[in-house]
Amino acid sequence: MREAHTVAQVRAAEAALAGQPLMDRAVAGLAATCARLLARRRGRVYGARVLVLAGSGDNGGDALFAGAALARRGAAVTAVLLAPERAHPGALAALRATGSQLTADQDVGLADFRRADLILDGIVGIGGRGGLRPAAQPYARAGRRGLLVAVDLPSGVDADTGEVAGEALRADVTVTFGTHKPGLLIDPGAEYAGTVQLVPIGLRPPAAPVQALQHADVAALLPRPGAESDKYRRGVLGVLAGSERYPGAALLAVAGALHGGVGAVRYQGRPGEEVVRRHPEVLLTPGRVQAWVVGPGSGDEAPGALADALADEVPVLVDADGLTELARLGPGALAGRAAPTLLTPHTGEAARLLGGGVTAQQVAGARLHRARELAERYGAVVLLKGSTTVVARPDGAVRVNPTGTAWLATAGSGDVLAGFTGALLAAGLGAFDAASAGAYLHGVAGRIAAADAPVTAGEVAQALPAAWREVCGV
Known part of the structure; x- marks a missing residue:
C-alpha cells in the first residue's frame, strides 16, 4: 500500500527526528536517481549537461546538493537561482566547490533549460501555495529536450490536494522523500508528476489520510466462498x-x-x-437481497427505484439516474439510514449533488476536496470517477485508485463498475472497501481488455475474471 501524508504531518515527523541527517539521505537518493536516468539515456553521467533550478530553502538546497554530486561525477552543471538571497548557503558552497556555474540570470536559465540533458526542478517545495511566482512561470512553458526530475513535488502542484493554480512544471520523474504526498497521487497534480520514486529517509509519520491500494491489499479484501457456502450465503x-x-x-x-x-x-x-436472455443466471423473481444497485439507465423510473432501494435497510449503491434524483432530493433523502450508502458520480453528477453553482470543471480541479465534501454532506461513501478515481468516507479518509486506462472513458463503463462494486457490497465488503476494490479491479480489467486499443464496456466486464486472477496471483 502506498500512503500519502499531508505537509503538516511531514513537517511534524521531520521535527521529531531533528538532528538526524534527513537532508543527506534525501540528496543521496535524488542524486542516485538522476545518475541512473543519465546513464540510461546517454550511457554515462560524465559530460552530461545538467541544469538545476533552485528556489529558496531546503527544496532548492536538495537540488543544489544533488547538482554538486553530479558535478563530482563529471557532469557540466549550471544552477539558476530564482531566490538568490534565500538560497541554501551550505548547498551553494557545495556546488561552488565543484567549479559549477551559478547564475540568477533567467535568460541564461531558459537557454540551458532547452538544451540540458537533465533538469532538476527545485523551485518550490511541499510548502508552496498559490501557483508559480512570475519568475518561475516561463519554465513551465518552455520547450526542452532533456528529462525533468522534480524534487519532492513538481513546482506549481499543491502537495496536499493535487490542485494546480495556474501553471506547473511537468516532470518525467518525481523523487519524493519520506512518504508520498496526496498531490502526487491525485489529478491534476498526478498528471504533472510523471513516474514517482519514493526515497525513504527514516520518517515515521502517523496514519495516512490518503492511501493507494496495491494488488496484495485488494486481494486481501476480496470475498471467497468456503466449503459451506451456497448461493444465498455468498450474497x-x-x-x-x-x-x-x-x-x-x-x-x-x-x-x-x-x-x-x-x-x-x-x-x-x-x-x-432481455436481461435473462443475455444472462440466464439472473433471477427475476422478487426476494431478499444483501445490497442494491440503483440508477444505471433508470430514466423516468429513477424516483421510484431510488425510493424502493433506500427503504430497504441494506447497503445501496446509487449511480447515474439515481444520482440525478438524489441531487433533486438533497442529502435529507439519506438521513437516518442505518445501512451504508455508496455514491458513484462522475464530475458532472458530483457537481449536481453539490449544487450551489459548482461546475464539473471545478470538481475535476479539486477532486480530493470535492469528494470529501460530498461524503460529509451526504453521510455516504463517495466513489468520484475520472482520470483519478477518489474514494472518500464521511470521516475524511480517502483512497486513490492507481489502476485504469484512458480507454475506460467509454459508454457503459460506469454501469459495469456499478454492478461489479454493488456485488462486492452484497458479498459482505464494507462500502469503503467495496468501492476501493471495485475501482481497482475495474481499472485492471480495462487495461487487460484494452491492451492499448479501443475497448467496449462489455469487453471490460468480460475481462473482470482475468483481473481478479491477476490481482490474486492465480
Missing part, C-alpha cells in the same frame, strides 16, 4: 436499473455484477426478458 445483489429507453445499462450493470463474488443477482427492472 444476493439486487439490481434496479435500465428502462425501455435505456436497456443497455441494465445489461452492462448485470454483466459487472455477475463477476463480483456474489452467489446470485436478482434483477428488478423493466427489460427483464
Whole structure:
C-alpha cells in the first residue's frame, strides 16, 4: 500500500527526528536517481549537461546538493537561482566547490533549460501555495529536450490536494522523500508528476489520510466462498436499473455484477426478458437481497427505484439516474439510514449533488476536496470517477485508485463498475472497501481488455475474471 501524508504531518515527523541527517539521505537518493536516468539515456553521467533550478530553502538546497554530486561525477552543471538571497548557503558552497556555474540570470536559465540533458526542478517545495511566482512561470512553458526530475513535488502542484493554480512544471520523474504526498497521487497534480520514486529517509509519520491500494491489499479484501457456502450465503445483489429507453445499462450493470463474488443477482427492472436472455443466471423473481444497485439507465423510473432501494435497510449503491434524483432530493433523502450508502458520480453528477453553482470543471480541479465534501454532506461513501478515481468516507479518509486506462472513458463503463462494486457490497465488503476494490479491479480489467486499443464496456466486464486472477496471483 502506498500512503500519502499531508505537509503538516511531514513537517511534524521531520521535527521529531531533528538532528538526524534527513537532508543527506534525501540528496543521496535524488542524486542516485538522476545518475541512473543519465546513464540510461546517454550511457554515462560524465559530460552530461545538467541544469538545476533552485528556489529558496531546503527544496532548492536538495537540488543544489544533488547538482554538486553530479558535478563530482563529471557532469557540466549550471544552477539558476530564482531566490538568490534565500538560497541554501551550505548547498551553494557545495556546488561552488565543484567549479559549477551559478547564475540568477533567467535568460541564461531558459537557454540551458532547452538544451540540458537533465533538469532538476527545485523551485518550490511541499510548502508552496498559490501557483508559480512570475519568475518561475516561463519554465513551465518552455520547450526542452532533456528529462525533468522534480524534487519532492513538481513546482506549481499543491502537495496536499493535487490542485494546480495556474501553471506547473511537468516532470518525467518525481523523487519524493519520506512518504508520498496526496498531490502526487491525485489529478491534476498526478498528471504533472510523471513516474514517482519514493526515497525513504527514516520518517515515521502517523496514519495516512490518503492511501493507494496495491494488488496484495485488494486481494486481501476480496470475498471467497468456503466449503459451506451456497448461493444465498455468498450474497444476493439486487439490481434496479435500465428502462425501455435505456436497456443497455441494465445489461452492462448485470454483466459487472455477475463477476463480483456474489452467489446470485436478482434483477428488478423493466427489460427483464432481455436481461435473462443475455444472462440466464439472473433471477427475476422478487426476494431478499444483501445490497442494491440503483440508477444505471433508470430514466423516468429513477424516483421510484431510488425510493424502493433506500427503504430497504441494506447497503445501496446509487449511480447515474439515481444520482440525478438524489441531487433533486438533497442529502435529507439519506438521513437516518442505518445501512451504508455508496455514491458513484462522475464530475458532472458530483457537481449536481453539490449544487450551489459548482461546475464539473471545478470538481475535476479539486477532486480530493470535492469528494470529501460530498461524503460529509451526504453521510455516504463517495466513489468520484475520472482520470483519478477518489474514494472518500464521511470521516475524511480517502483512497486513490492507481489502476485504469484512458480507454475506460467509454459508454457503459460506469454501469459495469456499478454492478461489479454493488456485488462486492452484497458479498459482505464494507462500502469503503467495496468501492476501493471495485475501482481497482475495474481499472485492471480495462487495461487487460484494452491492451492499448479501443475497448467496449462489455469487453471490460468480460475481462473482470482475468483481473481478479491477476490481482490474486492465480
